[in-house]
Amino acid sequence: MGTPDFAAVVLERLFKGGYNIPLVVSQMDKPRGRGNLMSPSPVKAVAESLGIPVITPASVKGEEALEALKEINPDLIVVAAYGQILPESILKLPKYGCINVHASLLPKYRGAAPINRAIMDGEKEGGVTIMYMEKGLDTGDMLHVERMEIPDDMDAGEYHDALAELGSKALLAFLDDFENGNAYSKKQNDEEATYASKILKDELLIDFSLPALKVRNFIRGTAPFPGSYFMLDGKRIKAMKAEIGNASGEVGKVLKNEKGIEIICGGGSVIITSLKPEGKRVMTGAEYLVGHKI
Structure with missing residues (x-):
């Protein structure tokens, strides 16, 4: 069964x-x-x-x-x-x-x-x-x-x-x-015992106030399905892969990195190295930056 x-x-x-x-x-x-x-x-x-x-x-x-x-x-x-x-x-x-x-x-x-x-x-x-x-x-x-x-x-x-x-x-x-x-x-x-409850749609929005490692693990744990996401310029972007970055600053601030989009977390930063813009194919973070200004 x-x-x-x-x-x-x-x-x-x-x-x-x-x-x-x-x-x-x-x-x-x-x-x-x-x-x-x-x-x-x-x-x-x-x-x-x-x-x-x-x-x-x-x-x-x-x-x-x-x-x-x-x-x-x-x-x-x-x-x-x-x-x-x-x-x-x-x-x-x-x-x-x-x-x-x-x-x-x-x-x-x-x-x-x-x-x-x-x-x-x-x-x-x-x-x-x-x-x-x-x-x-x-x-x-x-x-x-x-x-x-x-x-x-x-x-x-x-x-x-x-x-x-x-x-x-x-x-x-x-x-x-x-x-x-x-x-x-x-x-x-x-x-x-611990419990692994079903992942609900309303918990898939990435919380960048969390430490960078937790954010990265959240992205890993939801990729490729059901897929966590963040909003950028009013559009939903699925995060497929991420690395820990070195930047600091205001939580949620978006920076340009040679590997992709770097976002400040509540302790460190993450670099989104693979992503899927709404309605488009999966691409590297670097590819996304070619056609989008940060």
Whole structure:
């Protein structure tokens, strides 16, 4: 069960690993891309390309999903970024339960946006946890953990891609241990839990009153999607990449730098080295300055 690119990678690796996948459950088709045309989710597209039956119920709490799952009588249900909370009727259905590929080192970053929030917080280490699913939000026992270093220049998109591969590796490692009787489970320490809430549109405007490092991490954590932005000459500009600068002065002041647009923060400055003006392509900060005066 899954929907976005992250889950599509997991599905492909699981299939290539030789596991029997009698059914895939994904979210409904929706408008995607520049043409806003109705398109399948990445998981549905991969499932169809592999010849795996797939259903896309409007709600996983409805009869369609439950009856389809009952029909295949699964030993195990694997979930990766499905996008809906599973009802207890499904959680209790498989012989060995439901497991989730969660993109964080639990109990840190439980919730909807662990990838973005970890980068926004400037984490130096991240990873993936395979966990049993229960009624609580990402509170189940941990089954397998894989860790990775997060480079200072890695953005959320790059971290997402790395975790998709790492998550697939973690899942296959757990399944191998499970089949050989070597699997283990470990309870989470709820006192150490943090939550990665969904990123809302109204929090994407960059707050330059924050220290430069926090601003840079915020840009990294929202790039390339959903994309943080700032206003310049009345126009919205998405910040795609940024470096720490050396300038000082009044917070919010915009300066010209050979690498791009430099903006004073509440402690230091950031240089926007890659950006996307509203309605235009992504370009370097230097390219933007060729046609715009600062």
